[in-house]
Amino acid sequence: MTAQIITPDAGTVSGASQWLDAIKWDEQGLVPVIAQEAASNEVVMFAWMNRDALALTVQSGEAVYWSRSRKKLWHKGEESGHTQKVIQLRVDCDADVVLLKIEQIGGIACHTGRHSCFFQQLVAKVSLDGAGSPDSSQLEWQAVEPVLKDPQTIYK
Amino acid sequence: MTAQIITPDAGTVSGASQWLDAIKWDEQGLVPVIAQEAASNEVVMFAWMNRDALALTVQSGEAVYWSRSRKKLWHKGEESGHTQKVIQLRVDCDADVVLLKIEQIGGIACHTGRHSCFFQQLVAKVSLDGAGSPDSSQLEWQAVEPVLKDPQTIYK
Numbered sequence: 001m002t003a004q005i006i007t008p009d010a011g012t013v014s015g016a017s018q019w020l021d022a023i024k025w026d027e028q029g030l031v032p033v034i035a036q037e038a039a040s041n042e043v044v045m046f047a048w049m050n051r052d053a054l055a056l057t058v059q060s061g062e063a064v065y066w067s068r069s070r071k072k073l074w075h076k077g078e079e080s081g082h083t084q085k086v087i088q089l090r091v092d093c094d095a096d097v098v099l100l101k102i103e104q105i106g107g108i109a110c111h112t113g114r115h116s117c118f119f120q121q122l123v124a125k126v127s128l129d130g131a132g133s134p135d136s137s138q139l140e141w142q143a144v145e146p147v148l149k150d151p152q153t154i155y156k
Numbered sequence: 157m158t159a160q161i162i163t164p165d166a167g168t169v170s171g172a173s174q175w176l177d178a179i180k181w182d183e184q185g186l187v188p189v190i191a192q193e194a195a196s197n198e199v200v201m202f203a204w205m206n207r208d209a210l211a212l213t214v215q216s217g218e219a220v221y222w223s224r225s226r227k228k229l230w231h232k233g234e235e236s237g238h239t240q241k242v243i244q245l246r247v248d249c250d251a252d253v254v255l256l257k258i259e260q261i262g263g264i265a266c267h268t269g270r271h272s273c274f275f276q277q278l279v280a281k282v283s284l285d286g287a288g289s290p291d292s293s294q295l296e297w298q299a300v301e302p303v304l305k306d307p308q309t310i311y312k
Contacts, residue, residue, distance in 0.1 A: 016293070043255055118248050120246060136214065
């Protein structure tokens with residue numbers, strides 16, 4: 001597990017940088033971030049970054065997010081070892097969403113022990129037998145991806 | 157261009173549905189949505205949906221977002237013809253982000269006439285000549301994907 005990222009004093013990490021200024025930070029100073037596995041193009045996670053998190057991500061080469069629940073910088077994998085090595089950074093046309101192409105260390109991005117956080121798919125509860133589109137009340141989210149590792153063994 | 161989607165009275169479209177109730181809508185009643193091209197796995201767009209937008213997306217089989225700037229339902233492609241046919245819907249572990257696997261009609265998701273909205277990549281302004289990681293001040297966002305169609309011919 002890497003430990004080179006320490007929580008910075010606000011502003012020390014992400015001083016003057018035009019590429020950081022170009023981001024349209026929201027009213028909380030955050031930007032949504034999509035983490036996509038570079039090799040497979042699978043979307044494995046979604047999270048948020050503030051200016052320091054984005055600066056640290058680029059500086060360290062590993063994904064650092066802003067945890068909205070814990071209100072602190074979150075070096076992804078700091079507990080699990082499942083860090084994300086940054087391969088490429090993209091920003092969208094409005095410069096208000098970041099796309100992070102990553103290598104997922106350990107192959108597990110989700111705290112449930114799955115490869116991707118997007119493991120629940122909207123499916124019809126019952127077989128449709130060619131009866132066309134299901135009624136909305138017949139739909140449900142179903143977990144369709146396997147747990148690769150017991151979370152209890154990931155987070156000791 | 158399809159026109160089967162009309163703006164509903166609030167609540168009429170997305171009445172009682174457990175799969176809609178399962179979504180953790182934010183304080184504005186919205187959920188972030190990642191649009192991913194099903195065939196290539198490329199992330200082409202990011203937008204937001206409210207409950208009616210998600211219900212209409214499933215009902216119609218085409219992406220309907222909530223435009224935060226125009227404060228109304230936005231049937232993607234309603235002007236450009238570049239609609240998004242829904243192939244699959246996923247939700248993440250926390251049920252607060254939706255992943256939409258789509259077929260991008262016309263091959264253009266971005267209003268700039270590009271395939272994807274994520275066409276700007278963080279690159280070093282100057283060649284590094286093997287000198288290691290660039291200083292933050294040497295980085296910039298560069299457009300690295302071609303414009304496939306002049307936006308002026310898309311939006312008449």
